[in-house]
Amino acid sequence: MKFAKILPYMGMFQNGVIMTLKYTALSLVLGIILGLLIGIVKLSDGKVCKIFKPVTYAFTAIFRGVPLMVMLYLVFYATPQVLGFPLSALGAGVAVFGLNTAAMTSEVFRAGIVSVPRGQTEAAIALGVQKRQAMMDIVIPQALKSILPAIVNESISLLKTTSLISVLGVADIMRTSNLVLAQTYTAFEPFIFAAVIYFILVYILTFFANMLERGLRKGD
């Protein structure tokens, strides 16, 4: 074992961590906002939402059924052929990971909202509050509490999934390990190092999620 061999590449790994976190954060923000919206559309019986409902279910089905690697290639290599201009790896990556997270979390949000008793909405609208307002103030905060663990799982899964972006040549943690392998002719050390970094990142994420969950549970 010669871990000293990878020491000169610590700067590269550091940039790799930043790259991985950047893809994760952007995709997570896009995924959760979109996922919540799609989850609400799936439940709504408003006129406009009804039109989009089949679209949202198709969307979830597609991301469930198609491997992310295939999606990445499709968006990064195939779409430019149709559109006539190239996409950046960042754009393609965040789009694919974000939409994938949205597809998965939309189901989580939907289930969470359904789990809040109907009486909560009824009590609010009986007081003369708009249904949409009641959703925002009463239903979603309660739903969030019960779905937080599922959202954390999805975030962890996303963080690990971003390693796929290395196939597009983005120097994330995974790609950096590959580069170090190519330069030092050792495989064990860089990949073990990558594994440890991913593990620690997930560990930190879980720690903060637990803190957040404790905060949310104050009311009960």
Place this chain on the structure above:
Amino acid sequence: MKGACVKVIEIKELYKNFGKLEVLKGVSLTIEKHDAVAIIGPSGGGKSTLLRCINMLEVPSSGKVLVDGVDMTAKDTNIMRMRQKCGMVFQDFNLFPNMTVRGNLIYAPMKTKNESMNSCVDRAKELLDKVGLLSKLDEYPRKLSGGQKQRVAIARALMMEPEYMLFDEPTSALDPEMIKEVLNVIRDLAKSGMTMAIVTHEMNFCRDVSNKVCFLDHGVIMENSATGEFYSNPKTDRAKEFLSKVM
């Protein structure tokens, strides 16, 4: 009180189906100002559905509901505005668990009437004092007993300064010991002249507090009369049978 017969709620030929199930079959009922109408009858008779049709929590299949002369079933009626005149109390309280008692009380008036936080909190304190729960202002609902929750729910409904109240089996989810504290609050309200409709199984309370009784069975109003008359001299056999079983 008797001279001025101001109609607050007028229900005309109301039908409500859930799929093939006919729950209400042509119900007509008028509730006047200061009335306390008890809606009683066997389970599954349509009592709660009737109550929920008054503020459109259930949309009637046909028929009309007029509140202050405004047709609630009409498309251009601002239902939200109309619901603000109505205080509704549910069987299982439906307090918002993510808010304190204070939050529960001030939420609706602040959102719907743009009232200032201070005036809302002042009124909240006043109403909590009235129902004997001022000390619970900053508690979360989970720390309250069933009876306390229901009293908070009544105070929450009163925060909107409603013209009339709907009680949907307000004591059915309570331990026997807690029923009284809730009924006392409702009784006080009725005495103060609040117009109300109460779906209840508490026969003594109904006899004591209501001035009219509406006996509903299988989606039809079998009897609709003054309370004293209903209890002493029920007209229909069905009502006689019901009373002999529950009294």
